[in-house]
Amino acid sequence: MQIIDDQGKLFDHQDLAILRILLADSRTPLQEIGKAVGLSTTSCWNRIKRMTDAGAIEGYTVKVDLAKIGYQDSVIVQVTLGSHNQETLDAFGQALQSIPEVLEAFLISGDYDYFIRIAVKDTRDYERLLREKLYMIPGIRHSKSSFVLRTLKKEDTPLTC
Template structure:
């Protein structure tokens, strides 16, 4: 774990709001020189606190009006390897995230679709044909707020 001071936390908050900010802009906002800001950002990157940048797409504007979370329970854990299931599920372009979880289901998927009939097609032709799929539960997303998470 890396020790973070208030300036480091403020840098992380600024980048969480807009990952495209330059070191100079962050420095101006926080009262730091560009080089001091750059050194701190570099230290956060080198320690893997910062790892890459994220692109937020407006799925509605791209024509994907439905987001569904699927809980998937594998039917034959012994006969189908988790690697086989994971390789097959990540090949489905509409699947945004694959989470291996502990609990009622083995996997949690975030799936986007153009509309409900498109989701039904994805479910029937792609998800239900994955190796080892047993029970599937679908939850349609109604609304979502973005939380940046705790920054110490």
């Protein structure tokens, strides 16, 4: 796999190895990363900084088990809008930004306009979210909801750890 930064410099196998380590645990000390990839801590730091500056590393975060903080269910919602002008698309996107339960939203091709992943506590919570938030957004013509029964795979990147 080849990735090129903004200056046209190729990210090499050591860069990708560093990314894999950070994906597994972003708190891994530089000394451990360096030892694992055969580089000094300074070289690792410089590579991480270059990947960050190039936008390949967007930030550091924690993974949360949503069920353990009360969000037992995930719902996939497909939405069709009544109009596709830029103003309607922008307003819909901004409205989704204001709903904390919306985890991901994609403008898609096909029969629906949007694919949205929502975290909810249970079916009653989802019904409340529909009435009080989602269906309050102007322009929705049609929606289809599917509760996730089981997550078979969930990755943030195709790089394997």
